[in-house]
Amino acid sequence: NKNETVDGKIYCCDGLAIAWAIDPSIATKTTEAYGEVVTEGKITAGSIFYNMYPEFIKSPSPNVITINDVDHDKYIDLLEGALK
Secondary structure (H helix, E strand, C coil): CCCCCCCCCCCCHHHHHHHHHHCHHHEEEEEEEEEEEECCCCCCCCEEEEECCCCCCCCCCCCEEEEEEECHHHHHHHHHHHHC
């Protein structure tokens, strides 16, 4: 099945995190959530798992901001500016 939410634009999570630290206005939609890093696991280690449903699953207070939507043109401008 084709994922209709993929828009074909470039999004690199590390670059996006740095761009957001430089200019938080690139994030047009964010969500606060509680997240934990799994340091040991049979299937994964180093992954972050978020509670995106606090109304159903109780967890501590939010400790992570997730970026859900981006001003893509501004993001690309920041990346290109960093390469100059």
